Amino acid sequence: MALGREAIRQNHSVQFVTAATLVAMLAKAHDDGCLEKQLTTLSRPKLLIIDELGYLPFEANAAHLFFQLVSRRYERGSILITSNRSVGEWGSVFGDPMVATAILDRLLHHSAVITIRGDSYWPREKRRSDLLQKAGTTLETNETAKQ
Numbered sequence: 441m442a443l444g445r446e447a448i449r450q451n452h453s454v455q456f457v458t459a460a461t462l463v464a465m466l467a468k469a470h471d472d473g474c475l476e477k478q479l480t481t482l483s484r485p486k487l488l489i490i491d492e493l494g495y496l497p498f499e500a501n502a503a504h505l506f507f508q509l510v511s512r513r514y515e516r517g518s519i520l521i522t523s524n525r526s527v528g529e530w531g532s533v534f535g536d537p538m539v540a541t542a543i544l545d546r547l548l549h550h551s552a553v554i555t556i557r558g559d560s561y562w563p564r565e566k567r568r569s570d571l572l573q574k575a576g577t578t579l580e581t582n583e584t585a586k587q
Contacts, residue, residue, distance in 0.1 A: 443520060444489050452486040459493040466505040475505070479512050487518045494525035494533045503534035507543050514546040521547070526555075 444454045457465070462482075469478035482488060498506065513519055523533075527544055531537035 441489075444487065447487045453484065454487045454489065455482070455485040456489040456491065458491045460496055462490055462509075463498060463502040463506065466509065467502060470501075470505060475508075479509055482509055483512050483517060485517065487520060488513065489520045489522075491522045493521050493523040494529065497532065498534050500535050503536055503539045503543075506534070507539055510543050510546050515550070519547065527553070 441456070444456055447454050465482075466475065466478060469475045510519065525533055527548070530540040530544060534540040534543065
């Protein structure tokens with residue numbers, strides 16, 4: 441999100457969408473006969489941020505729709521993808537190693553891959569919150585015991 445905000449600050453158009461929502465949008469457009477219009481719309485922003493790729497596996501048709509979007513944006517607009525899966529696992533995410541390879545060929549050309557190791561932000565914040573709550577409970581217990 442910080443990269444998207446910085447792009448906006450520098451007057452670039454940005455669209456943020458989760459992978460699950462994106463796939464649902466593309467599937468609905470395909471079913472409604474307006475896939476071309478949806479692909480054109482998704483090709484407009486200078487930066488398209490797709491969050492949570494790999495959280496849920498794609499169905500075969502969804503993987504092909506995603507490929508069409510990546511192909512449409514290839515060398516025309518940037519795509520930023522967050523994923524909890526390494527690119528080596530994308531064959532299972534897309535349900536087809538050939539489709540995954542075709543997508544990765546386009547995504548990785550002219551790209552930078554940033555791997556973040558360690559705990560994700562959310563569990564770390566949850567632990568901090570739990571620690572604070574436990575500390576507060578201990579403090580309240582001690583205060584009650586003193587009375």
